[in-house]
Amino acid sequence: GAVVSQHPSWVICKSGTSVKIECRSLDFQATTMFWYRQFPKQSLMLMATSNEGSKATYEQGVEKDKFLINHASLTLSTLTVTSAHPEDSSFYICSASPGLAIGEQFFGPGTRLTVL
Amino acid sequence: DQQVKQNSPSLSVQEGRISILNCDYTNSMFDYFLWYKKYPAEGPTFLISISSIKDKNEDGRFTVFLNKSAKHLSLHIVPSQPGDSAVYFCAARGGGNKLTFGTGTQLKVEL
Numbered sequence: 002g003a004v005v006s007q008h009p010s011w012v013i014c015k016s017g018t019s020v021k022i023e024c025r026s027l028d029f030q031a032t033t034m035f036w037y038r039q040f041p042k043q044s045l046m047l048m049a050t051s052n053e054g055s056k057a058t059y060e061q062g063v064e065k066d067k068f069l070i071n072h073a074s075l076t077l078s079t080l081t082v083t084s085a086h087p088e089d090s091s092f093y094i095c096s097a098s099p100g101l102a103i104g105e106q107f108f109g110p111g112t113r114l115t116v117l
Numbered sequence: 118d119q120q121v122k123q124n125s126p127s128l129s130v131q132e133g134r135i136s137i138l139n140c141d142y143t144n145s146m147f148d149y150f151l152w153y154k155k156y157p158a159e160g161p162t163f164l165i166s167i168s169s170i171k172d173k174n175e176d177g178r179f180t181v182f183l184n185k186s187a188k189h190l191s192l193h194i195v196p197s198q199p200g201d202s203a204v205y206f207c208a209a210r211g212g213g214n215k216l217t218f219g220t221g222t223q224l225k226v227e228l
């Protein structure tokens with residue numbers, strides 16, 4: 002149990018286009034989903050926290066107009082990178098949590114975004 | 118400002134020996150600490166956690182120690198196995214169930 006999927010697993014796009022990444026909890030309902038990005042050899046950096054049916058809470062320094070997050074249901078959250086540029090190339094990982102119990106934050110496999 | 122630090126980017130250990138991974142933090146408000154294991158191109162998987170009110174938690178081959186006064190925690194793996202080779206992240210939980218991750222330590226267990 003506790004499987005989280007992400008789609009696509011990798012994507013290459015041209016500069017200036019938008020890319021949507023989906024995060025799904027397959028066998029549980031996620032009241033909260035988190036979006037992270039990871040640069041090579043660096044830590045996972047939390048970008049935003051989203052609760053189903055409400056606006057996402059963005060971490061300091063993350064542009065909410067550039068990284069649009071939608072958490073429309075208890076099993077799906079999407080991250081849209083708008084007007085992507087090469088500096089947005091990174092590994093994006095989502096996690097889903099059914100509650101507040103420790104350890105109950107299950108991660109997806111990640112999406113590798115490359116912007117040309 | 119890196120609130121959670123893993124100062125060793127890599128560690129190499131022989132199979133059967135003990136692996137010790139270290140982590141330091143600066144924020145005294147963290148209430149839980151977790152260790153995650155990550156393979157390339159995959160998301161982290163939860164290994165073990167410890168509450169800030171405890172100093173040790175054990176689960177099979179994995180033991181986490183917390184020294185709150187030193188703001189230091191460590192993960193012990195014994196005996197180490199080749200399948201343990203991965204990147205290990207420590208993470209600390211703050212408000213709203215948010216996790217702050219360290220930079221990771223690449224563990225390599227050699228035959």
